[in-house]
Amino acid sequence: MEQKALKEREQQCIQEQPPGCTAACPVHVDVRGMVAAIQKEDYKAGGQLLYNMVPFPRIISRICDQPCQQACKRQEIDEAIAVNELEKSCVDNSKELTLKITPMPPKDKTIAIIGAGLSGLTAAVELGKKGYNVVIFEAKKLVGGSIWDISEHRLPRQNIAEDFAILKRIPLEINLHVIVNNHKNSKMSLDHISAAFDAVYLATGCIEANTHYWGLALDVGGRIAIHPATLATSVPNVFAGGSLYLGPDRKSPITSISHGKIAANSIDRFLQNASLTASREKEGPFTSLLYTNIAGVEPQTKVRSADPNQGYTTEEAVKEAKRCLLCECLECVKVCEYLAHFHAYPKRYVREVYNNLSIVMGVHHANKMINACNLCGLCEQVCPGNLNMGEICQEARRIMVKKGKMPPRVHDFALRDMQFSTSEKFAFSRHQPGFASSSTVFFPGCQLSASSPEHVKSMYQFLCKKITDGVGLMLGCCGIPADWAGQENLFKETIKAIEDSWRKLGSPRVITGCPTCYSIFKREWPSMDVESIWTVLDKIGLPDQKKEPHTSLKLVVHDTCTTRHEAALQQSIRKILHTLGHQVEELENSNEFTECCGYGGLMLFANKEIAHKMIKKRSQQSENDFLTYCAMCRDNFASQGKRSYHLLDLIFPTRQQDVASKKGPGYSERQENRARLKRTLQKEVWGELADKEQCNVKLIISEKVQQVLEELMILDSDIIAVISHAEHTGNKFKNMENNSYIASFKPASVTYWVEYSPQEDSFLVHNAYSHRLEIKGS
Amino acid sequence: MDKQVQKIIICNTCNIPLALGKVTLSYLGNEFPVELFKCPQCGLVYIPEELAKGKMDQVEKALEDK
Numbered sequence A: 001m002e003q004k005a006l007k008e009r010e011q012q013c014i015q016e017q018p019p020g021c022t023a024a025c026p027v028h029v030d031v032r033g034m035v036a037a038i039q040k041e042d043y044k045a046g047g048q049l050l051y052n053m054v055p056f057p058r059i060i061s062r063i064c065d066q067p068c069q070q071a072c073k074r075q076e077i078d079e080a081i082a083v084n085e086l087e088k089s090c091v092d093n094s095k096e097l098t099l100k101i102t103p104m105p106p107k108d109k110t111i112a113i114i115g116a117g118l119s120g121l122t123a124a125v126e127l128g129k130k131g132y133n134v135v136i137f138e139a140k141k142l143v144g145g146s147i148w149d150i151s152e153h154r155l156p157r158q159n160i161a162e163d164f165a166i167l168k169r170i171p172l173e174i175n176l177h178v179i180v181n182n183h184k185n186s187k188m189s190l191d192h193i194s195a196a197f198d199a200v201y202l203a204t205g206c207i208e209a210n211t212h213y214w215g216l217a218l219d220v221g222g223r224i225a226i227h228p229a230t231l232a233t234s235v236p237n238v239f240a241g242g243s244l245y246l247g248p249d250r251k252s253p254i255t256s257i258s259h260g261k262i263a264a265n266s267i268d269r270f271l272q273n274a275s276l277t278a279s280r281e282k283e284g285p286f287t288s289l290l291y292t293n294i295a296g297v298e299p300q301t302k303v304r305s306a307d308p309n310q311g312y313t314t315e316e317a318v319k320e321a322k323r324c325l326l327c328e329c330l331e332c333v334k335v336c337e338y339l340a341h342f343h344a345y346p347k348r349y350v351r352e353v354y355n356n357l358s359i360v361m362g363v364h365h366a367n368k369m370i371n372a373c374n375l376c377g378l379c380e381q382v383c384p385g386n387l388n389m390g391e392i393c394q395e396a397r398r399i400m401v402k403k404g405k406m407p408p409r410v411h412d413f414a415l416r417d418m419q420f421s422t423s424e425k426f427a428f429s430r431h432q433p434g435f436a437s438s439s440t441v442f443f444p445g446c447q448l449s450a451s452s453p454e455h456v457k458s459m460y461q462f463l464c465k466k467i468t469d470g471v472g473l474m475l476g477c478c479g480i481p482a483d484w485a486g487q488e489n490l491f492k493e494t495i496k497a498i499e500d501s502w503r504k505l506g507s508p509r510v511i512t513g514c515p516t517c518y519s520i521f522k523r524e525w526p527s528m529d530v531e532s533i534w535t536v537l538d539k540i541g542l543p544d545q546k547k548e549p550h551t552s553l554k555l556v557v558h559d560t561c562t563t564r565h566e567a568a569l570q571q572s573i574r575k576i577l578h579t580l581g582h583q584v585e586e587l588e589n590s591n592e593f594t595e596c597c598g599y600g601g602l603m604l605f606a607n608k609e610i611a612h613k614m615i616k617k618r619s620q621q622s623e624n625d626f627l628t629y630c631a632m633c634r635d636n637f638a639s640q641g642k643r644s645y646h647l648l649d650l651i652f653p654t655r656q657q658d659v660a661s662k663k664g665p666g667y668s669e670r671q672e673n674r675a676r677l678k679r680t681l682q683k684e685v686w687g688e689l690a691d692k693e694q695c696n697v698k699l700i701i702s703e704k705v706q707q708v709l710e711e712l713m714i715l716d717s718d719i720i721a722v723i724s725h726a727e728h729t730g731n732k733f734k735n736m737e738n739n740s741y742i743a744s745f746k747p748a749s750v751t752y753w754v755e756y757s758p759q760e761d762s763f764l765v766h767n768a769y770s771h772r773l774e775i776k777g778s
Numbered sequence B: 001m002d003k004q005v006q007k008i009i010i011c012n013t014c015n016i017p018l019a020l021g022k023v024t025l026s027y028l029g030n031e032f033p034v035e036l037f038k039c040p041q042c043g044l045v046y047i048p049e050e051l052a053k054g055k056m057d058q059v060e061k062a063l064e065d066k
Ligand code: SF4
Pocket: A021, A024, A025, A026, A027, A028, A029, A031, A060, A064, A065, A066, A067, A068, A069, A083, A084, A087, A254
């Protein structure tokens, strides 16, 4: 994905589309904004929003025909919002509404407006505001057209007077009692006017039945041919609209006003020699693509005013306003703590990502946002436009890595941990002892081996017993940390190394112990015969269960996010639980809608705060114990106090007390567990001479210090490196106060400092810290 | 704190107290001269915990987002 292609993804997010009401309103009044203002009893702000779009708010607030209501989302539940009544409340309850007119330099073009109804007057105001000279011709004795036919009760004359005050603020020439005719040589013929003026807007209303009168081309129905989007007629500088266009059956005050605005725009374009048609799709009513979820919204009928003659009281208006759904999408933000954390939504985020990647000099403010995403893909699942924020963040990370703009601290630790797993310390690959080939190879993965090495051993032995034609073993890491970190080359190298070992074993069928390894292998080698241990167990049967008194547990399945689309795998989990005699509870967001445990995308390393929020939110979705089938999911939930089992804990029960509440091993222990697993299997299963545990420095670390190390991601091996170096070279400081030593060492990019004291044959560690700034010398 | 360092931390090799001296720190291609405690004789530089977790951490983060 290129940087530009990435930007185009933003279009998939429809959150910025207007609500249905606004799109259907011919002049696009911000109904949602207005209603929100009423909810806060700020009528003036509401009225002002109406005024922004309509030059005659006091009139329209009484007489609008409300096409907006047909598109009101609320209609799908009960009744549309009473938009026009709420507009009336805004107008009636705000002392003064003013329209700011920014004076424009006068233009030397003069436009004739024929007919001073709402449509003609709107065009006049719009053109006058733009600096054109405007000359109005009205047949009657006063301006306003057919609004005078409306009863005073419905449309108080005061409202008309106040709205028409605006006509005095703009220099307009108004000629009353002028009937435009079709007499040849008459000064008042349309021919003559269109020749004498730069442009004409014809808006005479529906009084003229005989349209031949105007000498304009007609359509098949015998009416003046008018372009629906531009209101152009057959004469290039003559435009026509309003009721003249709509006809007596489709009369609509708000559409007439909208036509006035469209005509003004057309005339302006015409006089500036600009395209009449370019990008005008959103003028006039259109259909919004906004999606709004209405699940769970309680029906509630429209508020009827106690006194219909008066309209809504303020209490009634507020009550009706509160029925409005304030339509928006935010489906993804509702399900994702990460998306919610940055207080916006993907359309904005994608733009921020794009801008971040384009910065040459300056601060990359979006780094944090890009690196925090757990790449789990839940957003795509719930998004009506299937926007996947994870793909965008992952691509952005790749670009950052390529440009050397990825902050080193974000993924450094996780990548070094991965490199431990792909190194000789853990990586291992063998046929089953006594076999020259493998029909199958078991790939338990680095995290299961780190969390539950004993389960890996049991499972391997079980598979060897069940599958008789040779089960090889491959220890290693599938490389996903590199993929998540945007390290394309490292990822490719890692996956290539696994492929090579696998080919050396004769390309056998692969059984993975970790769902994430499964997803990676499946994605990277579509031809590889790979299966998850769970579907395999479902087929070959479970290891014999001890006949001990068995408690049936009530368990909540937390599906792994990397296999959200693996329905068969998810099914097997439930079946196995059933076979084991446990009860299964389903979370609302499970299977393809499952949430991430906070580990995905290396979120836990990039942004612990959000990761913890995620874990907490997920944990609270059920009181019951979680059942996971990924070691990281299990340990993450347990780390924040959520009782959780790994499915293997139930298949291979140990004597350990209360496995569900047991916290997972720390970072150092995870690496040790892997290394030890390799050594043990090498010795016990293959009878090979394993490398000795190369550690001649023994550490004593209190639990408190251990916590500090965990928090700072400082491994025991780092501490050993510092102490070895210090003791070897003598380069250390002495703290005279307590006789302890302070020393530092920089094995790669990080400098570690340790405060320690020798104690018999060991070293007591008091404290440790680190930094990345390099000491260049003096 | 500075006084304390001077009083209680000594270079183990040279067996003398530390003194402030010029040191160059660098990160991601940026270099800056600073004054830090070091051994006046062998030049071994001491970075206290507060400095590593405070000022240095801030500088690192700022440079990483540049
Ligand atoms: S002006 Fe009319 S169509 Fe537009 S929002 Fe208001 S009531 Fe609806």
